[in-house]
Amino acid sequence: xxxxxxxxxxxxxxxxxxxxxxxxxxxxxxxxxxxxxxxxxxxxxxxxxxxxxxxxxxxxxxxxxxxxxxxxxxxxxxxxxxxxxxxxxxxxxxxxxxxxxxxxxxxxxxxxxxxxxxxxxxxxxxxxxxxxxxxxxxxxxxxxxxxxxxxxxxxxxxxxxxxxxxxxxxxxxxxxxxxxxxxxxxxxxxxxxxxxxxxxxxxxxxxxxxxxxxxxxxxxxxxxxxxxxxxxxxxxxxxxxxxxxxxxxxxxxxxxxxxxxxxxxxxxxxxxxxxxxxxxxxxxxxxxxxxxxxxxxxxxxxxxxxxxxxxxxxxxxxxxxxxxxxxxxxxxxxxxxxxxxxxxxxxxxxxxxxxxxxxxxxxxxxxxxxxxxxxxxxxxxxxxxxxxxxxxxxxxxxxxxxxxxxxxxxxxxxxxxxxxxxxxxxxxxxxxxxxxxxxxxxxxxxxxxxxxxxxxxxxxxxxxxxxxxxxxxxxxxxxxxxxxxxxxxxxxxxxxxxxxxxxxxxxxxxxxxxxxxxxxxxxxxxxxxxxxxxxx
Numbered sequence: 420x421x422x423x424x425x426x427x428x429x430x431x432x433x434x435x436x437x438x439x440x441x442x443x444x445x446x447x448x449x450x451x452x453x454x455x456x457x458x459x460x461x462x463x464x465x466x467x468x469x470x471x472x473x474x475x476x477x478x479x480x481x482x483x484x485x486x487x488x489x490x491x492x493x494x495x496x497x498x499x500x501x502x503x504x505x506x507x508x509x510x511x512x513x514x515x516x517x518x519x520x521x522x523x524x525x526x527x528x529x530x531x532x533x534x535x536x537x538x539x540x541x542x543x544x545x546x547x548x549x550x551x552x553x554x555x556x557x558x559x560x561x562x563x564x565x566x567x568x569x570x571x572x573x574x575x576x577x578x579x580x581x582x583x584x585x586x587x588x589x590x591x592x593x594x595x596x597x598x599x600x601x602x603x604x605x606x607x608x609x610x611x612x613x614x615x616x617x618x619x620x621x622x623x624x625x626x627x628x629x630x631x632x633x634x635x636x637x638x639x640x641x642x643x644x645x646x647x648x649x650x651x652x653x654x655x656x657x658x659x660x661x662x663x664x665x666x667x668x669x670x671x672x673x674x675x676x677x678x679x680x681x682x683x684x685x686x687x688x689x690x691x692x693x694x695x696x697x698x699x700x701x702x703x704x705x706x707x708x709x710x711x712x713x714x715x716x717x718x719x720x721x722x723x724x725x726x727x728x729x730x731x732x733x734x735x736x737x738x739x740x741x742x743x744x745x746x747x748x749x750x751x752x753x754x755x756x757x758x759x760x761x762x763x764x765x766x767x768x769x770x771x772x773x774x775x776x777x778x779x780x781x782x783x784x785x786x787x788x789x790x791x792x793x794x795x796x797x798x799x800x801x802x803x804x805x806x807x808x809x810x811x812x813x814x815x816x817x818x819x820x821x822x823x824x825x826x827x828x829x830x831x832x833x834x835x836x837x838x839x840x841x842x843x844x845x846x847x848x849x850x851x852x853x854x855x856x857x858x859x860x861x862x863x864x865x866x867x868x869x870x871x872x873x874x875x876x877x878x879x880x881x882x883x884x885x886x887x888x889x890x891x892x893x894x895x896x897x898x899x900x901x902x903x904x905x906x907x908x909x910x911x912x913x914x915x916x917x918x919x920x921x922x923x924x925x926x927x928x929x930x931x932x933x934x935x936x937x938x939x940x941x942x943x944x945x946x947x948x949x950x951x952x953x954x955x
Contacts, residue, residue: 439579440711446583447705452773453590454601456782459701460693461602464530464538464679467671467700469545469609472518477553478664479657480511481560486656487649488564497634499644500564506649508557515553519546534679535693540603544610551613558620574620582612663816670823670851674700674830678844681834695841698778702771703786703845707793710755714797717747718804725808738869741805742876745860748801749880750928752794754919757888758912759790765895765908772905788845795852802859806866814862815855822855879928887919 451459484507491500522529523546530538555574562570586608593604624631678699682692721744728736759766764783771779803815826847833843863869871877891911898907923929 439575442579442583446586447701448770449587450590450605451702451705451771453587453594454598454605455774456694456697456701456778457690458590458598458602458605458697460695460697461535461538461541461599462605463697463700464533464535464675464693465541465545465606467668467675468522468529468533468542469548469606471665471668471672472522472549473552474665474668475518475661477511477514477556479660480507480553480653481556481563482660483507483653483656484557484560485563487652488561489566492565501631501635502644503649503653504557504561504564506646507560507653508554510650510653511553511557515550518553519549522546522549533676534683535689535696537599537689537693538602540599541606544603544607547610548613551610551617555613555616555620558617558624562620562623570620570623573623574616577619578612578616580612581615582608584608585611659813663812663819666816666819666823670826671700673827674844677827677830678834678841681831682840685835685837685840687840694778695781698782699785699841699844702767702782703789704848706759706766706770706786707789707796710751710793710797711800714748714751714800717744717751718800721801721804721808725805726810729809734867737809737867741863741867741869742871744801744805745798745863745871746876746880746928748797749794749877750883750923752797753880753884754887755797756790756794757884758891758915759793760787761888761892762895762908762911763787763790765899765904765911769905769908785842785845788842789848792849792852795849795856798856799852799859802856802863805863806859809866811862811866815859818858818862819855821858822851822853825854826851875927879926883919883922883926883928886922887915890918891915 487503488500526542559571586605589604594601763786767783829847895911
């Protein structure tokens with residue numbers, strides 16, 4: 420595969436990933452206004468378990484299939500590559516059937532044990548997705564192994580689009596039948612999306628089937644591998660990836676069990692506990708994930724950049740890329756943190772205006788706490804990419820596991836204090852991300868011996884972000900009584916963003932070389948140089 424083809428494929432998946440993430444993030448805004456915090460509590464009770472089961476059955480397998488298929492095709496063993504796909508498809512189909520049947524039979528017991536029996540419809544609505552997503556994973560892995568990324572990208576976009584449209588449509592249609600059923604409609608969007616994704620990617624497979632068969636007929640003769648050997652090879656690659664990917668879903672599932680039950684233990688009713696849980700996970704938690712839309716693009720670029728330098732054993736380049744990567748991550752994470760903290764309640768009023776005033780205030784308080792987790796979360800994302808590029812993929816997984824252990828202990832302790840209640844889960848999330856980020860930084864130092872320039876890496880981004888937050892606060896406070904809170908929030912965000920960019924240039928926080936790590940960064944930096952806003 421040529422370098423240009425590889426970059427094109429990575430760009431296709433990267434752009435599809437950004438589109439999917441944006442659609443998914445903004446899906447929660449109208450959904451939250453329709454089903455409010457009560458419905459979000461039911462929806463979010465089912466969703467973490469659904470994600471966990473899907474992670475276990477699919478997370479590492481597309482990568483494993485792609486790797487084995489690619490290797491065999493490189494040797495001209497096209498029949499062997501197809502056999503890998505066929506074995507993986509049957510295995511994932513079996514996993515999908517078993518997990519969907521398990522949830523279908525045990526759904527009532529599961530939600531009862533989670534302490535939120537009205538989440539039954541939300542969990543049942545996701546049963547079809549548990550069957551269809553593994554099927555889609557097999558096809559995606561096969562196409563990626565054939566070095567064709569478009570089928571995966573198209574299926575991802577189709578899946579998310581149908582999820583958003585059907586989920587919102589069903590929620591709106593079912594709202595008069597009660598909040599638990601309406602939340603079930605929102606959950607069914609995930610199943611409808613999975614079906615759409617399968618239809619798209621299978622349609623593409625049928626379209627190119629004659630080409631695949633011709634390739635199989637023209638392949639070189641190789642000894643046929645047994646099913647047991649193929650399964651062992653798939654598991655050897657998939658299991659470590661799955662374990663790493665499962666940590667956050669496991670943490671969220673444990674959170675679901677702990678938060679709901681602890682709130683009821685300290686005197687909140689089942690409905691009140693569900694309402695508070697919905698505020699935490701359905702509203703506030705969603706917003707702290709938005710900055711990842713931007714940091715994800717950086718992480719995608721960091722892996723090959725670090726990997727290339729590491730392959731050449733160029734320690735100086737590794738240090739330069741790492742230093743620049745951490746600085747740019749802070750340039751994304753710090754303003755997001757301070758902006759969400761300063762405008763926490765106004766942003767909630769802007770986005771979730773159909774909720775009661777007391778709910779908006781409560782969500783604002785939770786978001787203000789969670790906002791401090793944004794900078795650590797974005798750092799984890801970039802530092803994980805750097806460690807993966809250095810050939811240390813298990814290190815960030817172990818660090819995140821340590822953070823997860825602290826989160827479980829702190830969530831149990833703090834949520835059980837009535838004056839703190841659900842905010843205890845928010846505090847524990849921030850601390851968990853902080854611990855994982857610090858451990859990742861320590862690991863980076865261990866493997867690269869990099870000493871950061873404190874001023875350039877930390878102080879300048881903090882100064883620019885603080886200035887931006889001050890501008891946002893002044894603009895909002897000055898305009899709120901004149902043009903109203905919601906419009907003044909929009910104006911404050913726009914003016915603060917402009918002010919932040921200018922402060923980055925003035926403080927020297929953003930350099931010409933930094934743009935090299937971003938997609939199309941060179942074109943952007945050259946235009947800024949022409950405008951006199953950046954020095955080469």
